[in-house]
Amino acid sequence: MKKFICIAFFSLFLFNCENEPKTSYVIDGKAEGVYNGIRVYLNKVNERGAPIPKDTAIVMNETFSFEGSVEYPQLYYISINGTPGRFPIILENGKSSINIDSKVLDNTIYVGSDSHDVLKAYQDKMDAFDAEYMKAKDNYKEAEFLNDTASIKRDRQVLVDLTDKINNFQYEYVEENNSSYGMMPILNTLINSRDVDFNRVVKIYEATSDNIKSSEEGVRMKNTLDKMRLVFEAEKATAIGEIAPGFSAPNPNGEVISLKDVVSKGKVTIIDFWAAWCGPCRRENPNIVKVYNKYHEKGLEIIGVGLDGRRGQQNPKEAWEKAIETDNLTWHQVSNLRYFDEIARTYSVNSIPRMFILDSDGKIIAKNLRGQALENKISELLD
Template sequence: MKSYLFVLITGLLLASCTEKEPRTDYVINGNAKDVYNGIRVYMSKVGPNGRPVMVDTAIVMNEKFKFTGALSHPELYYLNVASVNGRIPVMLENAEMTFELDKSNILESILLGSEAHSEMLEFNSTIQEHKEKLIQAQKNYSDAQFVRDSVNMEKDKEVIEKLNKRIQDYPFEFIDDHQDSFSTVQILEMQLRSRDFDLNRIAKAFNNLDPSIKNSEPGLSVKNKIDGLRQLIEKEKATQIGAIAPKFSAPQPDGTTLALDEVLKKGEITIIDFWAAWCGPCRRENPNVVRIYEKFHDKGLEIIGVGLDGRRGQQNPKEAWEKAIKDDGLTWHQVSNLKYFDQIAKDYNVNAIPAMFILDKEGKIIAKNLRGIQLENKVAELLN
C-alpha cells in the first residue's frame, strides 16, 4: 500500500513538473496563395500620435511567409501585403498562429491560433449583425412612412429603439463576460472614440476588469485616457454658460497686476478676450472688437484681454504683445503671463484662439466664443 502511494505521489509530482510554461514568443505562419515571390508583407501598429508605425516585414517565398517575435501582452496589429489593397486588424499573442491570406479581399483573411483575435471576431460579428438589423429596420420605417402606414411605423420605431439600445449595451455586456481578456481593452478604446460615449459607464467597465488587464501597459493607457477625459469634462463644466468664471490675475504691460474681479466691478458686462500678437485670426478680429468697445463702453462694456504670447520661437514676446496692443488700438485692460497657453487658458479650457467669454457683473458666464456680428448683437442685447 505504501509502495502504491509513493508511486502515485511521485507520478503527480512529475506531472506537475512537466506542465507547460506560458509561451513567451509568437510565430505567424502565413499562407499567401497566388502571391509572387519577393512580395513584402508588413506588420504595423498604431503609434502614440495615432499614425501607423511599421513593426516588422516578411517576404513571400513559395506562397508562404513568417513573422516571429515576442509580446508582453496580446495587442492589436495590422497586416498588409504590398500587392493587395487594404489592411486587416489582428489581435496577436504569444502563440503559434496561422494566417490565411485572401488576396481578393484582405478583410476576409483568417488568423487562427489567437484566442484574443477570436474574441474580437466574435464581438465584431455580433455588433455587425445588430447594425445590419438596424439598417433594415430603418428602411422598413422609411417605407412605412412613405405610404403613411402608422401602425407599422410605430412597430418599426420600437424595433429601431431596441436595436439602438442593444448596440449601446452589447460592448459592456461583452466586457463583463471577458474581464480577464485583453480584447476588452480594444473595445474600451473603441467606446472612448465613439461620438456619444458614456464616460461613467466606460470607467465602471474598466474598474471591473481583472487586475492583470487593468495594470498592463494597454490597461494603464486606457485609464489615462479616462482620467484625461474626466478632467476635460470638469474643465468644460467650469466654463459652461451659467457657471461662475474662474478667477485670475496677471501682469499688465506696466508690470502691475490686475485681477478679473477688479474689472468686473467697473462694468455691467465684461468680455474676456484670449488672443496673441502672433495669432492672425485674432488680429483680424481686433478691429471688430475695437468698434464694439467704442460703441458700448459708455453703456457698461468692459474688456480684459488675456495675451497668450510667449510661444516657443517667438522673439521678444513682451515687445510683440505691447506693439500689437498699440498697432491694433486696444484701449481696454490687457494682461499676460507671456507663457503661451498658460494656467489661465487651461482654467478656461482654451486650446485655440481667439476665444471669448462674456460675463455679467457677478462673474457668471452668459455667452462665449462669439465673433463678428454675433458678438455685437449679443452685447447690444445685454446692454440696450
C-alpha cells in the same frame, strides 16, 4: 500501485506544462495562391496610425511563419505585398495559425488567441450592425425621395433606435469582457469617439485587471483619460450659470491683474481669449472695440487674455503689445505669453477666439458671441 502513481504523476506533469506561462509566440501562416518571395509584414501602429515594424516573413510554398515574444497581448496588423489593407490580430504568446486571403484581406482567418477571439466576435457583430444600418439608411433615403412623410418619420426613428442599440452594445461588450486584452482596441475607440460617455469609460477602465492597466496601451489610455478628465472638469466649471474661475496674469507693464478686480468694476465683464497670431481674433477685434466704446460707460468691462508665445513665434511679447496698439484694444489685457497656458486650460479653451460674458457677480451668462450677436447681448444686459 506503482503504475497508478506513474500515470498520476504524468498527468500532473502534463497539467503543469499546459498551465505554465507561455513566453513566446509562433504563428504558422498559409497564403494560398501567393508566389514565393512575397513578403508578409507583422506591424504595430503608433498613435498617428503609422506602422511600426515588428517582423517580416517570406512566403515559400504558400507558407510563412513568425516567431518572437510579447510582454502581453497586443494589437498588431498583418499585411502582405500586393494586397491592399491590413488585418488586425491580438498577438499573444503561444501557438497560433493564420490563413491569409490574398484577394480580400478581411476574409483572413486567425486562430489560437483567446484575446483575438474577443475582438473578432465584436467585429463580426459590428459588421452585422453595419449591414442593418445601411439597409435602414437606404429605406430612409427612398422615403425621402418619394416624399413619403409617414415613412420618413418611421425610418428616421429606426435609424435613431439602431444607433442607440449599436452604442449600447459597444459599451456592454467591453464591460462584459473587461478582463481581456481583446477589448482594449474597442475601449480605445469608445474613449476617442465624439460622443463618449466619459464616466462610463472611466468605470470600465478602472474595472480592468492590474496587468491591463500596467501595459503600454493601458498606461497610454490612463494618460488620455486623465487629460479628458481635466477638459470635462473645465467644461463643467465654465458652463453657463457657473461662477467664472478666477485667474490673474501680468499686463504689458508687468502689473498683475486679476479677473476679480475687473469684475468688481463693472456690471458686465467679457473675458476675451485671443492672440496676435490669430487671424479670426484680429478680424473680430473691430467689432469688440465698437461694443466696448458704446457700452463701457454703462458698465461694460473687458479683460483680454492673450495666448501668444506659441512655438516659432518671434518676440511674442512684442507681437502681443503691437497687436493691442494696432487694434486699439484699450481695455485690460493680460498674458503669461505661454500659448494655451493654465488659464486657457482652466476655461477649456483649445481654439480661439473664445469669449465668456459674466454678470456683476462673476457668473457666466453667455459664451462665444461674435458680430451683431455680441452687441445684441450686451445691449440686452445694459440698455
